[in-house]
Amino acid sequence: MVEEMTEKELANFLLDKLSDLERVEHAANRDDEIAYQKKYLLAKLQSLGVPTEEIVQHK
Secondary structure, three states, X not given: OOOOOOHHHHHHHHXXXXXXXXXXXXXXXXXXXXXXXXXXXXHHHHXXXXXXXXXXXXX
């Protein structure tokens, strides 16, 4: 079953994304900030039961 986001939920999601971009833009070390955000997002997806192994590019 697919649930649609309400307008308020979508606005909140987009504000979070803007905040993430602002953090990267102003970070002292952008690579560290990107790595932190990636780790956080993967943990969030996994906590929701989303398998992340196939969507993550391994070096």
